[in-house]
Amino acid sequence: MSSRECGPAAVLFDMDGTLVDTEDLWWDACVEVAAGLGSPLGEADREALFGLSVEDAALHITAALGTAEAPGARAVEALLTDAFTDRLENGVTTLPGAVALLEALCTAGIPAGLVSASPRPVVDLVLETVGEHRFRLSVAAGDSVRNKPAPDPYLAAAARLGVDPAACVAVEDSPTGVASARSAGCAVIMVGSSGAVSGVTAVPTLESVDVPLLRRLVSHPGTVTPRT
Structure with missing residues (x-):
């Protein structure tokens, strides 16, 4: 069975505005x-x-x-x-559905990665709140040659995990991040209210995202209907 059929091989999360309210x-x-x-x-x-x-x-x-x-x-x-x-340093708030989704991925044996455009000190501070143990790896600004909207951060994360970017789902909240993930070849789901991007599945919050939806995204590239 291919990674597309049983996938995703990994779920790669943006950080600011996607997992945490920053x-x-x-x-x-x-x-x-x-x-x-x-x-x-x-x-x-x-x-x-x-x-x-x-x-x-x-x-x-x-x-x-x-x-x-x-x-x-x-x-x-x-x-x-x-x-x-x-x-x-005064603390950050995780966004609705973030922790539950990360725990669901852990239960399903699907690795999660953090792919952020923020500098490493910022990423490490946020990981203290979200839980570094929930992620197989994190990519911060400077960990790849170019930052978002170039594909480099997502390509770097996939390479470090040893998986095909096309078998990964990226979770983003901005057009800049969506452009980065799409150019890397990832399936993409956009969360929040920053506006629709053509050909990208959009949800209001991570509460609408579950493992079956992520699997459908890699097996049927393009937009899919989230659960309500």
Whole structure:
């Protein structure tokens, strides 16, 4: 029996906004850093920054500064990471259905991986809340040559697990993450309210995701109907 028939070979989860409720914390960190550099952010920036890696967020903020005295993108990356980490140290909340789904995967013998665009210090802090033992591996910013939306993080996770990306399901919450997972060849399920992506199964929360749905996603690529 092929991995597609019995799959998935692995389920690869995005972190921020997918497993844990950190989107507002990330936005607050971006606002703090940008304001400190003399470039307040608006609602249009919030939409632009949604799902971006810290590297791309730093580029967005430095581009908005537009002055010769502005710090380099690497310096802004460090400021963003520190501001975000400070907020995470006060604790994070797992999103509905996250822990139950991870436990269901463990019971079914399906490995789970964490594939995040966030830096390693951020990922490790969140793993303390979600439980590092629930994941076979984690991939953070810098663990692959390119970050999302390039396919590299998902390809790296599949390679480390020794599985075919096409036999994996990626769970994402942003168009940036969906683009990364799809270009790696993974089946994708999109969770949350950030808008539909053509050809991708969407659910409101992880409470609508179970092992049979994940199996259908790898055996019948494309959109499938989740349980209600």
